[in-house]
Amino acid sequence: MADFDFDQVLNLEEEYYNEGFKEGQEFSTKEQYIEGKEYGYQTGFQRFVMVGYMKGLLESWRELENPSSSLENHLNQLESLINTIQLTNGDEEVAIYEKNISKARNKLRVIATLTKDSDKVNKLDELVKNVGGSLQVSENVDDMW
Amino acid sequence: MQHTDEARDDQIRWTQLHQYQLSASYNPRRKNMSCSGNCSSSSKIPIGVSITSKQDPEHESELWCDAEVTSTNHLKRTHIKQGYVDGLSNAKEASLQTGFDDGYPIGAQFGIRVGSILSKLALRGDIETFEAAKRELNITNMLKKSYFNEHLDLPEGEDHPILSKWEAILN
Numbered sequence: 001m002a003d004f005d006f007d008q009v010l011n012l013e014e015e016y017y018n019e020g021f022k023e024g025q026e027f028s029t030k031e032q033y034i035e036g037k038e039y040g041y042q043t044g045f046q047r048f049v050m051v052g053y054m055k056g057l058l059e060s061w062r063e064l065e066n067p068s069s070s071l072e073n074h075l076n077q078l079e080s081l082i083n084t085i086q087l088t089n090g091d092e093e094v095a096i097y098e099k100n101i102s103k104a105r106n107k108l109r110v111i112a113t114l115t116k117d118s119d120k121v122n123k124l125d126e127l128v129k130n131v132g133g134s135l136q137v138s139e140n141v142d143d144m145w
Numbered sequence: 146m147q148h149t150d151e152a153r154d155d156q157i158r159w160t161q162l163h164q165y166q167l168s169a170s171y172n173p174r175r176k177n178m179s180c181s182g183n184c185s186s187s188s189k190i191p192i193g194v195s196i197t198s199k200q201d202p203e204h205e206s207e208l209w210c211d212a213e214v215t216s217t218n219h220l221k222r223t224h225i226k227q228g229y230v231d232g233l234s235n236a237k238e239a240s241l242q243t244g245f246d247d248g249y250p251i252g253a254q255f256g257i258r259v260g261s262i263l264s265k266l267a268l269r270g271d272i273e274t275f276e277a278a279k280r281e282l283n284i285t286n287m288l289k290k291s292y293f294n295e296h297l298d299l300p301e302g303e304d305h306p307i308l309s310k311w312e313a314i315l316n
Binding site: 016025039042055117130 | 223227235261288
């Protein structure tokens with residue numbers, strides 16, 4: 001006790017504090033990352049069901065025999081709109097997504113009229129909402145993240 | 146651009162908003178939170194207690210010695226704990242956004258495959274099958290925790306079972 005060094009105790013205090021701080025920070029950082037990832041999954045899913053639906057229709061329409069040149073033209077345009085949409089969440093990619101998705105939807109309507117598939121695209125919004133959920137809805141919160 | 150930036154802002158704001166809602170209500174990981182460090186487990190029983198109970202003057206020097214250890218342990222515990230608590234509320238800022246950006250393209254790929262399956266079934270006109278697919282491919286079902294590992298990835302080398310099931314049905 002005679003050699004009690006006050007500075008040493010203060011240093012120790014700081015060292016312990018920093019040790020705890022680092023652990024706490026690592027824990028919550030990891031936790032936040034996972035939470036972010038969950039919402040990334042959800043948002044990506046919700047935003048791209050529509051893209052997939054269009055892709056599927058496009059592929060099926062490509063198999064139609066003897067398409068008119070007008071139909072082929074529309075299909076080409078739809079294809080290029082869909083194919084330039086990228087999956088990442090960067091500023092530019094999201095901008096392209098927004099722009100292309102609305103153009104592609106109009107194109108889809110035109111084509112569906114030509115192929116008599118309007119009933120497959122009329123309720124697309126409803127379908128996307130049903131499958132992808134509205135942003136916050138989850139039927140079974142305990143089961144899903 | 147303006148419009149898009151706004152949409153993006155909304156998206157991020159949405160993410161943050163929900164993060165807070167989650168913290169308040171549902172967060173299984175937080176429930177299971179256990180201190181992986183030694184902030185509380187290092188010395189649950191103060192070492193000094195057993196010594197002082199001996200009440201033996203012969204052991205005085207030993208008692209003093211242990212009292213010192215105890216106070217050092219107490220100091221350690223207190224400061225590590227305080228640091229831990231402060232560290233918890235100081236998560237590195239980018240982590241939420243990084244997680245979001247990592248999850249987004251994977252979710253997008255799921256979404257594309259789901260949409261594609263549904264459109265092809267819709268064209269076939271088999272309403273019963275279409276409705277069954279719609280139910281199974283629902284986001285609630287698709288993003289069930291049990292399909293993913295602790296990093297929220299599908300197990301290495303495995304495809305999402307619901308997607309592979311329905312793609313097989315289509316072919």
